[in-house]
Amino acid sequence: MELPAPDPAILARRDAILARLREAVGDEGLITDPVETRAYECDALSAYRCPPMAVVLPKSTGEVSRVMRICHEEGVPVTPRGSGTSLAGGALPTADSIILGVSRLNRVLEVDYDNRFIRVEAGRTNLSVTQEVESDGFFYAPDPSSQLACAIAGNIAMNSGGAHCLKYGVTVNNLLGVKMVMADGEIVEIGGPWADLPGYDWLALVTGSEGQLGIVTEAVLRILPKPEGARPILLAFPSNEIAGACVADIIRAGILPVAIEFMDRPVLEAVERFVGAGYPECEALLIVEVEGSEEEIDAELARIREIAERHEPIEIREARDEADAARIWAGRKSAFGAMGQINDYICLDGTIPVSRLPDVLRDIGDLARKYNLGVGHVFHAGDGNMHPLILYNANDPEEFARAEAMGAEVLKLCVAAGGCLTGEHGVGVEKRELMPAQFSRADLEAQMDVKDVFDPRWILNPVKVFPLALSAPRRERARAAAPSPGRAA
Amino acid sequence: MTTTPLAPASEEALAEIIRDHAARQAPLVIRGGGTRPVGPPVTGETLTTTALAGVTLYEPEALTLVVAAGTPLAEIEALLAEHGQRLAFEPMDHRPLLGSEGVPTIGGVVSANVSGPRRIVAGACRDTLLGARFVSGKGEILKSGGRVMKNVTGYDLARLMAGARGTLGVLTEVSFKVLPAPETEATLVARGHDAHRAVALLSRALGSPWGVTGAAHLPADLAGGMSETRIRLEGREDSVRTRGEKLVRHLGGDWEMVRAEDSVALWREVRDVLPFAGQAEAVWRISLKPTDGPVFLDLLERNGLSHHAFLDWGGGLVWLLVPEGGDAGAALIRDQLAALGGHATLVRASEETRRAVPVFQPEQPRLAALARGLKRRFDPAGILNPGLMEPAAATATEHS
Numbered sequence: 068m069e070l071p072a073p074d075p076a077i078l079a080r081r082d083a084i085l086a087r088l089r090e091a092v093g094d095e096g097l098i099t100d101p102v103e104t105r106a107y108e109c110d111a112l113s114a115y116r117c118p119p120m121a122v123v124l125p126k127s128t129g130e131v132s133r134v135m136r137i138c139h140e141e142g143v144p145v146t147p148r149g150s151g152t153s154l155a156g157g158a159l160p161t162a163d164s165i166i167l168g169v170s171r172l173n174r175v176l177e178v179d180y181d182n183r184f185i186r187v188e189a190g191r192t193n194l195s196v197t198q199e200v201e202s203d204g205f206f207y208a209p210d211p212s213s214q215l216a217c218a219i220a221g222n223i224a225m226n227s228g229g230a231h232c233l234k235y236g237v238t239v240n241n242l243l244g245v246k247m248v249m250a251d252g253e254i255v256e257i258g259g260p261w262a263d264l265p266g267y268d269w270l271a272l273v274t275g276s277e278g279q280l281g282i283v284t285e286a287v288l289r290i291l292p293k294p295e296g297a298r299p300i301l302l303a304f305p306s307n308e309i310a311g312a313c314v315a316d317i318i319r320a321g322i323l324p325v326a327i328e329f330m331d332r333p334v335l336e337a338v339e340r341f342v343g344a345g346y347p348e349c350e351a352l353l354i355v356e357v358e359g360s361e362e363e364i365d366a367e368l369a370r371i372r373e374i375a376e377r378h379e380p381i382e383i384r385e386a387r388d389e390a391d392a393a394r395i396w397a398g399r400k401s402a403f404g405a406m407g408q409i410n411d412y413i414c415l416d417g418t419i420p421v422s423r424l425p426d427v428l429r430d431i432g433d434l435a436r437k438y439n440l441g442v443g444h445v446f447h448a449g450d451g452n453m454h455p456l457i458l459y460n461a462n463d464p465e466e467f468a469r470a471e472a473m474g475a476e477v478l479k480l481c482v483a484a485g486g487c488l489t490g491e492h493g494v495g496v497e498k499r500e501l502m503p504a505q506f507s508r509a510d511l512e513a514q515m516d517v518k519d520v521f522d523p524r525w526i527l528n529p530v531k532v533f534p535l536a537l538s539a540p541r542r543e544r545a546r547a548a549a550p551s552p553g554r555a556a
Numbered sequence: 557m558t559t560t561p562l563a564p565a566s567e568e569a570l571a572e573i574i575r576d577h578a579a580r581q582a583p584l585v586i587r588g589g590g591t592r593p594v595g596p597p598v599t600g601e602t603l604t605t606t607a608l609a610g611v612t613l614y615e616p617e618a619l620t621l622v623v624a625a626g627t628p629l630a631e632i633e634a635l636l637a638e639h640g641q642r643l644a645f646e647p648m649d650h651r652p653l654l655g656s657e658g659v660p661t662i663g664g665v666v667s668a669n670v671s672g673p674r675r676i677v678a679g680a681c682r683d684t685l686l687g688a689r690f691v692s693g694k695g696e697i698l699k700s701g702g703r704v705m706k707n708v709t710g711y712d713l714a715r716l717m718a719g720a721r722g723t724l725g726v727l728t729e730v731s732f733k734v735l736p737a738p739e740t741e742a743t744l745v746a747r748g749h750d751a752h753r754a755v756a757l758l759s760r761a762l763g764s765p766w767g768v769t770g771a772a773h774l775p776a777d778l779a780g781g782m783s784e785t786r787i788r789l790e791g792r793e794d795s796v797r798t799r800g801e802k803l804v805r806h807l808g809g810d811w812e813m814v815r816a817e818d819s820v821a822l823w824r825e826v827r828d829v830l831p832f833a834g835q836a837e838a839v840w841r842i843s844l845k846p847t848d849g850p851v852f853l854d855l856l857e858r859n860g861l862s863h864h865a866f867l868d869w870g871g872g873l874v875w876l877l878v879p880e881g882g883d884a885g886a887a888l889i890r891d892q893l894a895a896l897g898g899h900a901t902l903v904r905a906s907e908e909t910r911r912a913v914p915v916f917q918p919e920q921p922r923l924a925a926l927a928r929g930l931k932r933r934f935d936p937a938g939i940l941n942p943g944l945m946e947p948a949a950a951t952a953t954e955h956s
């Protein structure tokens with residue numbers, strides 16, 4: 068992965084720029100010490116690192132606006148950051164950029180049960196939003212596995228999903244409004260606690276735009292009443308194909324579970340070894356969860372059982388109570404950790420049509436043999452969002468290169484099957500150069516046109532999402548046109 | 557004067573027409589079935605997508621549908637029903653309200669981001685839209701999104717097209733997440749409540765775990781002499797019954813349970829705004845915070861705007877009938893919304909009024925500038941439905 072050389076004009080003005088930023092946010096809002104900025108040199112895609120010029124942590128939208136105005140005037144690139152759990156390098160800084168972190172913007176501003184929304188500052192963590200309302204019987208639906216740490220800001224930037232999106236949708240379906248600071252520092256409000264937007268759908272554009280269109284500082288989120296109850300059923304099968312066929316049959320029967328999770332043998336073995344989940348011995352395991360009243364859950368689970376029985380299951384295990392349910396989920400929840408114990412891995416995020424599951428799983432197996440690497444699968448089967456884990460040894464650069472090459476092939480396979488490069492982790496720097504596998508030149512130029520309109524100077528996360536060579540002319544044009552004090556000096 | 561509309565039968569032919577019109581700066585009026593003439597009148601040669609029709613792909617087991625933009629909505633709904641599925645967002649049929657004729661197409665539904673009473677739980681059209689292909693005002697064939705449920709690969713131009721009413725591009729193909737259709741439905745109806753009390757009850761119902769999929773209130777003058785507060789439940793027969801019983805206990809008071817086909821008729825009335833069909837007066841569609849619905853109506857009353865109104869979306873959607881005269885209440889309505897928050901669209905009015913009054917809620921200056929910026933990028937010649945959605949002319953300092 069390549070990062071363009073830092074802009075010498077900016078580095079030359081470093082002290083002057085930092086002095087202006089200090090004026091805007093005070094000493095406590097600015098980190099320049101190289102030891103301290105090291106904590107910000109990467110996100111959860113930790114293979115790529117680069118220390119930023121400085122880290123700025125404003126504590127109000129007004130401060131964010133002042134910081135952006137300065138960066139806009141100075142032509143300084145800005146790397147927005149929530150909690151830094153991105154798996155795509157979305158929060159990876161460049162040496163001539165500042166990190167603009169919203170972690171100190173974490174207040175709850177309004178909770179309204181009658182109108183079923185919560186308004187929060189964007190640095191607030193995902194889980195703490197649900198925690199704020201759950202004692203009153205509500206929850207915020209998108210629940211990424213990283214929810215203890217990740218921020219609403221990052222969720223919006225990556226359009227994050229979770230185990231329950233089959234029923235409740237992803238971030239874009241649960242976001243009602245944002246307050247956002249534009250690249251030049253102007254503050255805009257988009258949407259609010261009501262439905263739809265009067266003009267173009269700015270909310271949909273901003274969601275999933277990976278911090279390239281503005282800095283989100285507040286969000287209005289839809290909250291939902293908690294279901295009466297929820298219970299999982301565990302279905303064990305002799306092959307991936309059969310498990311895949313069972314998923315299709317459940318959905319075709321008109322059942323919409325809240326979650327259908329899939330694990331294959333390599334993952335099951337790791338989980339068994341490290342948490343002793345007590346899962347049946349099998350090639351593929353599904354965990355299907357349904358919601359509702361006791362009677363409704365019983366009825367739904369009975370239908371699922373009936374469908375599963377047609378597919379020669381090795382075992383069907385229904386949760387009888389909370390403890391059973393927790394045991395069934397425990398293995399799934401520890402799957403990534405357990406795999407990490409065995410090996411380093413690259414976690415891919417391609418999505419495919421559910422109907423293609425069996426053949427794509429087979430093709431990925433073939434690729435693993437070709438590259439002589441291990442691969443495990445643990446993913447949301449209901450919505451086709453795969454997470455192949457490619458195992459490699461981080462101390463062996465050759466093996467890492469091989470793993471990356473295999474990853475790229477797997478993602479192209481997902482696109483060829485009618486899917487996409489990334490379902491919920493984002494493009495970031497990781498998949499930037501693969502974008503032409505999914506989009507034509509014209510498609511990508513149209514997307515960059517949108518960026519031009521929002522951020523004409525290309526200072527927000529400029530080297531992400533688009534292939535470097537494609538965005539270069541726009542970045543250079545923007546830089547040449549900017550009346551930057553740095554370049555004037 | 558009626559001329560035959562341009563009706564290209566392929567994406568490439570459509571692109572060719574647009575390139576040709578862009579070169580000549582000749583404006584085009586973009587149509588699906590032409591059943592939703594909302595917005596100021598637009599002049600130009602008519603281009604319709606009706607010859608781009610047909611199902612590209614339907615996989616019930618993957619909940620996925622891909623169709624050409626000109627496909628009639630009714631055909632899609634029939635196909636889905638055969639497989640026990642549906643479009644969850646319950647698109648309104650505008651024909652009764654607007655007195656329009658023609659065959660609604662799926663492209664028109666997406667372009668106008670149409671939804672219905674189930675929007676409160678299922679979202680609007682854009683929420684189940686997975687991807688789109690379209691031709692920009694430059695005549696380029698573009699795509700965004702795809703056919704899978706989770707996708708954060710690049711900017712979401714598909715959803716940008718939803719609700720853009722053909723001003724940024726002409727849709728040629730759209731894909732959706734479809735959902736299972738429930739076995740049956742029923743509506744709980746309470747009579748005699750005023751709007752404030754009704755919305756309080758609807759909020760309580762929507763905050764309960766029993767899966768309410770419709771929440772409306774019709775006042776006495778529109779419901780045959782006695783107001784009706786309606787709550788819809790859908791699902792399996794036994795589940796609908798028990799959830800209905802729980803809800804009634806939870807809400808208190810008298811509720812009648814209206815079942816199956818009779819329930820369907822109640823929601824068709826709400827969805828298609830039938831109480832205001834076949835009349836001459838202006839109709840507004842106002843989206844606001846649900847509990848502000850009755851507050852807003854009080855404010856209109858206090859300011860002397862004579863009107864009829866009913867509420868959907870638990871109070872968050874006001875359908876308002878006002879006299880055509882003057883600005884059809886625009887200034888007064890939007891002044892109240894400036895204080896409360898929300899937005900108002902003048903859905904029905906004479907051409908003259910729609911020319912004089914901003915049909916769509918004016919946006920903050922910066923958002924309006926972004927809209928002009930996008931328009932210039934996607935349609936530099938300004939030929940796609942010119943004047944339909946653009947805010948007033950750009951200032952001299954803006955550049956694209």
Ligand SMILES: Cc1cc2nc3c(=O)[nH]c(=O)nc-3n(C[C@H](O)[C@H](O)[C@H](O)COP(=O)(O)OP(=O)(O)OC[C@H]3O[C@@H](n4cnc5c(N)ncnc54)[C@H](O)[C@@H]3O)c2cc1C
Pocket residue numbers: 110111146147148149150151152153154156157158169189210211212213216217218219220221222223224225226227228229230277278279281282283284403491492528
């Ligand atoms: C163990 C683990 C499990 C995970 N599980 C899931 C999962 O189940 N589902 C899922 O979807 N993701 C998952 N992720 C990925 C990650 O957690 C999400 O992408 C998350 O939304 C990132 O949030 P963050 O606050 O950490 O953002 P960061 O990593 O800080 O930033 C993410 C992106 O958002 C931008 N950004 C940050 N703040 C702002 C702002 N204020 N305004 C504009 N842009 C901003 C950044 O520039 C960057 O591009 C997982 C990650 C890990 C490490």
